[in-house]
Amino acid sequence: METRILQFISALRASGVRISLAESAEAFLAVDKIGIRDRETFRLSLRATLIKDARHIPIFEKLFPLFFGPGFQPPLNNILDDLTPEEARLLSEALRQLADHLRRQIQRLLEGKPLSPEELDALAKLVGLNHVNDLRYQPWMAQQMERALAFPEVRRALQELMRALAEIGMNRQRIEQIRARIEQNLQSLSRQLSRFAGERIIKNLSEHPHPESIDGLMNRPFQALSDAEKKILQREVHRLAIALRTRIALRQKRAKQGRLDAKATLRINLKHQSVPILIRHRDRTRKPKIVALCDISTSMRFCSELMLSFLFTLQGQIRKTHAFAFIDHLEYISNDFVGADGNAAVAHVLHRMPAGYYNTDLGHALQNFVDDYLDTLNGQTTLILVGDGRNNYNDPRLDLFSILARRAARTIWLNPEPPALWGAGDSDMHRYAPYCDLILKVGTLSELIAAVDTILDA
Amino acid sequence: MNPNIFQSVATLQRALSQQQYIASNEIVTIAYLAHSLGKPLLVEGPAGVGKTELAKALAGAMECELIRLQCYEGLDETKALYEWEYAKQLLYTQLLRDKLNETLSRAATLSQAADLLAKEEDIFFSTRFLLPRPLLRAILSEQPVVLLIDEIDRADAEFEAFLLEILSDFQVSIPELGTLRAKHHPFVVLTSNNTRELSEALKRRCLYLFIDYPSLEEELAVVHLKVPALDKKLARQAVEFVQHLRQLDLRKAPSISETLDWAQALVALNAHHLDQDTLEQTLSVLLKHESDLAKIKRHLYKPSTQRYPDEFDSFSGN
Structure with a gap:
C-alpha cells in the first residue's frame, strides 16, 4: 500500500501538482490515522493533505481511480x-x-x-x-x-x-x-488493461516531463513556437509569477520612507521614557495599479495566448489590475480571470473574441475605454498596452491616447515587433510612441520577464 | 469543550447538524482529519458558501469560544497579535512613583538603586500590560478555542509569513517576555476567497478543503433548515432558479447566503409562487451588480430567444 501511495504521489507530481516532502509525509500520517477501509474517506484524506489548490482537484480525481480503483487487483474468478x-x-x-x-x-x-x-x-x-x-x-x-x-x-x-x-x-x-x-x-x-495503460503513461510522463529545455524556449521568438512549446512556456510563466511575488514583497519592505508613524514611535521609545530617540516611519507600501489593454487581433494571435496568460498572472499578483482585450472594440476581461485556471481563462477569452480579417481598430477601442472605463486610470496607475500598433489605416485617435497617457502615472507599450518595423505598412506605432514613457520590444519570454521587472519598478 | 464529537466522522456530522450546519461528507471528513492531525484547516471557495459559518458551527459543536481575526490589507502584528498598553504603563509609573521612591530610597549607592529598580522592572513588561489581540488570545486561552482567520487572502504576503510560526508550532515570540506556548492547541480555520494565490509555505502547513456551490438537494436542505417558513414547493422553485443563475455568465453568481436572504425576502413578501412581479421586486437580493440585474431581466422578458426557454417560461409566470 505504501509504495502504491508513493507511486500515486509521483504521478501527481508528474502531472504538474507541487507536493512537498512534508505534505507527502502528512498524507501517510492521515492515512494511518483514518485507515483505508473506507475508500471515500481514504480519498478525502489524501486529497486534503496533498492538494492545496482547487485547480489541481480535477487532476487528483482523474488519477485517484487509476491507482486505487474499485477492485484493487481486478478479481478474476476461475470458472x-x-x-x-x-x-x-x-x-x-x-x-x-x-x-x-x-x-x-x-x-x-x-x-x-x-x-x-x-x-x-x-x-x-x-x-x-x-x-x-x-x-x-x-x-x-x-x-x-x-x-x-x-x-x-x-x-x-x-x-x-x-x-x-x-x-x-x-x-x-x-x-x-x-x-x-x-x-x-x-x-x-x-x-486491468486500462489501468496498465494509465500507469505506463504516467511513468512516461514522470520520466520525460519536458521534451526541450526551458532556456532554449525562453529566447525563441513567439512566432517560432509550436503549440506544445507554448503550453510549456505558460507553465513557466506561472512558475515565474511565484518568484515574482516574493520580489514584490521585498520591494515593498524596502520602501520604508514616508510619514512619521506616531504610534510606532511612541511604542519603540517606551524604553526611553517616551523621549523620541528612535523615529519610526509608516511603511509606504506602494501598491502598483495596472490597466492593461491587449490586442488579440489576427496579427497578434501568435502571441495572444502568452500575452493573455501574462496578464492573467499579473492580475494574480497585483490585486488592482484591470485587463482589457480588443480587436475592433474593447472588452473587459478581468472577470474571466477571477478564480479560473490560467489556460482555461485564456482559451475562454480567445474563444469569446474570435479574430477577424483586417478589423483591428485601436482607435475605436480607445473610444470605448474613454467612454466606459476612464475612472480606472488615475495618478497611481500604470497603463500597459500590448500590441503591434497595426491599425488597418483606421484613425489612431491620438487625441484619446494622449488623454490616457496624461492620466496614467506611466504608459508602457509592449510590442512584439522590432523597432525597425514600427511605422512600416499599417503600423501606427511611431505615432503613438511620443506619448509612451517606455516602449519595450517583447518578442521572447525572457524579454517579457525583463519587461515585468520594469513594470514592477514603477 | 466537548471531546466526544471527535470520536468519529459520524459523531462530528451529527454535532454539526445540531448546530444547524449541513455539512457534506467531504467537509466533515476533512474537518475531522484536521482535528486529529492537529493541523490548521484552510477552507477555500467562492464567497458565501458557508466557510465562516463552518468555523462557527465547529466552535458551537465543540462548545468552545470562537476567536475571529478578520484580515485586511495592511493588517500587522500589533493588530493581530499583541500590543503594549503604553498608556497604562505610563499611568502606573506615575501612580507608583511614591512607592518607587520609597523603594529606591533604601539604596545607598546609585548602582544599588539601579539593581533594586531592575528587580521591579519585570512588572512593567508583564502580561499585565499586554493587550492581547486575537492570535495571542487564542494561544493564551485557558480553554481550547477555535481560531478563525478569516479571508487570509486579503492580508499581505508578509502577514502570511508571520502566521507560519503560529500555525506550525502554536507559539509566538515576544521579545520582552520570551516565547509563549499554547496551553491547548487551538483548532485553526483559515478561509480564503481565492482572490490571490497563497504562499506554498502556508498551504503546506494546512489541510485543504474546497467548498463549492452546493448541489440542488443540499441547497434545498439548507433553505429548509434556515428558512422553515418558506413553502416547500416555492423553496424548490427558488433554489432551482438560483442554481440556474449560477450556470449563466454573471459578474457575481449568487451564493448560499444570497439564496437564504432571498428566501427570507420571499417569506416577508408572503409570496406563493415565483411570478414576474415577485422576481422583479426581489431579484436585487440575489444579484449585486447592476449589469447582472439588467442581464437577467433581459432574459426574463424575452424568454423565447434564450437558450433555456423552458425554465424561464415557468419562472416568468405566463
Missing part, C-alpha cells in the same frame, strides 16, 4: 473449478469447434488468469504505449491493446460457444451463469 465433470466435458467439446487463438483466449477467461507483467510489456510494445505521455490517450491505448488481444472476436466467439453448449444439451440457466461470469472476467481484464 472451471465450479463445474461438474460432466459440464467440463461438454464445455471442452464445445471449445473444440473454435479457432486456435480464440480457444486460447477463452481458456484464459475460463481460468481467470490475469495478464502477467511480461504479457503486458509485450502488448505495450506492440501498440507503441511506451512513447505516449499524455493521459488523454489512455482510453485509446487500452482499446488498442484489447484489439491486440482479439477482444471483439472473443466476444463473438463466446456467443457461438454458448449456442454450441445449448445444442449439446447443457442446462440453460447454467449456460447463462457461465456466460455472465466469463463476461465479468472479460471486463476485469479490460480494466
Whole structure:
C-alpha cells in the first residue's frame, strides 16, 4: 500500500501538482490515522493533505481511480473449478469447434488468469504505449491493446460457444451463469488493461516531463513556437509569477520612507521614557495599479495566448489590475480571470473574441475605454498596452491616447515587433510612441520577464 | 469543550447538524482529519458558501469560544497579535512613583538603586500590560478555542509569513517576555476567497478543503433548515432558479447566503409562487451588480430567444 501511495504521489507530481516532502509525509500520517477501509474517506484524506489548490482537484480525481480503483487487483474468478465433470466435458467439446487463438483466449477467461507483467510489456510494445505521455490517450491505448488481444472476436466467439453448449444439451440457466461470469472476467481484464495503460503513461510522463529545455524556449521568438512549446512556456510563466511575488514583497519592505508613524514611535521609545530617540516611519507600501489593454487581433494571435496568460498572472499578483482585450472594440476581461485556471481563462477569452480579417481598430477601442472605463486610470496607475500598433489605416485617435497617457502615472507599450518595423505598412506605432514613457520590444519570454521587472519598478 | 464529537466522522456530522450546519461528507471528513492531525484547516471557495459559518458551527459543536481575526490589507502584528498598553504603563509609573521612591530610597549607592529598580522592572513588561489581540488570545486561552482567520487572502504576503510560526508550532515570540506556548492547541480555520494565490509555505502547513456551490438537494436542505417558513414547493422553485443563475455568465453568481436572504425576502413578501412581479421586486437580493440585474431581466422578458426557454417560461409566470 505504501509504495502504491508513493507511486500515486509521483504521478501527481508528474502531472504538474507541487507536493512537498512534508505534505507527502502528512498524507501517510492521515492515512494511518483514518485507515483505508473506507475508500471515500481514504480519498478525502489524501486529497486534503496533498492538494492545496482547487485547480489541481480535477487532476487528483482523474488519477485517484487509476491507482486505487474499485477492485484493487481486478478479481478474476476461475470458472472451471465450479463445474461438474460432466459440464467440463461438454464445455471442452464445445471449445473444440473454435479457432486456435480464440480457444486460447477463452481458456484464459475460463481460468481467470490475469495478464502477467511480461504479457503486458509485450502488448505495450506492440501498440507503441511506451512513447505516449499524455493521459488523454489512455482510453485509446487500452482499446488498442484489447484489439491486440482479439477482444471483439472473443466476444463473438463466446456467443457461438454458448449456442454450441445449448445444442449439446447443457442446462440453460447454467449456460447463462457461465456466460455472465466469463463476461465479468472479460471486463476485469479490460480494466486491468486500462489501468496498465494509465500507469505506463504516467511513468512516461514522470520520466520525460519536458521534451526541450526551458532556456532554449525562453529566447525563441513567439512566432517560432509550436503549440506544445507554448503550453510549456505558460507553465513557466506561472512558475515565474511565484518568484515574482516574493520580489514584490521585498520591494515593498524596502520602501520604508514616508510619514512619521506616531504610534510606532511612541511604542519603540517606551524604553526611553517616551523621549523620541528612535523615529519610526509608516511603511509606504506602494501598491502598483495596472490597466492593461491587449490586442488579440489576427496579427497578434501568435502571441495572444502568452500575452493573455501574462496578464492573467499579473492580475494574480497585483490585486488592482484591470485587463482589457480588443480587436475592433474593447472588452473587459478581468472577470474571466477571477478564480479560473490560467489556460482555461485564456482559451475562454480567445474563444469569446474570435479574430477577424483586417478589423483591428485601436482607435475605436480607445473610444470605448474613454467612454466606459476612464475612472480606472488615475495618478497611481500604470497603463500597459500590448500590441503591434497595426491599425488597418483606421484613425489612431491620438487625441484619446494622449488623454490616457496624461492620466496614467506611466504608459508602457509592449510590442512584439522590432523597432525597425514600427511605422512600416499599417503600423501606427511611431505615432503613438511620443506619448509612451517606455516602449519595450517583447518578442521572447525572457524579454517579457525583463519587461515585468520594469513594470514592477514603477 | 466537548471531546466526544471527535470520536468519529459520524459523531462530528451529527454535532454539526445540531448546530444547524449541513455539512457534506467531504467537509466533515476533512474537518475531522484536521482535528486529529492537529493541523490548521484552510477552507477555500467562492464567497458565501458557508466557510465562516463552518468555523462557527465547529466552535458551537465543540462548545468552545470562537476567536475571529478578520484580515485586511495592511493588517500587522500589533493588530493581530499583541500590543503594549503604553498608556497604562505610563499611568502606573506615575501612580507608583511614591512607592518607587520609597523603594529606591533604601539604596545607598546609585548602582544599588539601579539593581533594586531592575528587580521591579519585570512588572512593567508583564502580561499585565499586554493587550492581547486575537492570535495571542487564542494561544493564551485557558480553554481550547477555535481560531478563525478569516479571508487570509486579503492580508499581505508578509502577514502570511508571520502566521507560519503560529500555525506550525502554536507559539509566538515576544521579545520582552520570551516565547509563549499554547496551553491547548487551538483548532485553526483559515478561509480564503481565492482572490490571490497563497504562499506554498502556508498551504503546506494546512489541510485543504474546497467548498463549492452546493448541489440542488443540499441547497434545498439548507433553505429548509434556515428558512422553515418558506413553502416547500416555492423553496424548490427558488433554489432551482438560483442554481440556474449560477450556470449563466454573471459578474457575481449568487451564493448560499444570497439564496437564504432571498428566501427570507420571499417569506416577508408572503409570496406563493415565483411570478414576474415577485422576481422583479426581489431579484436585487440575489444579484449585486447592476449589469447582472439588467442581464437577467433581459432574459426574463424575452424568454423565447434564450437558450433555456423552458425554465424561464415557468419562472416568468405566463
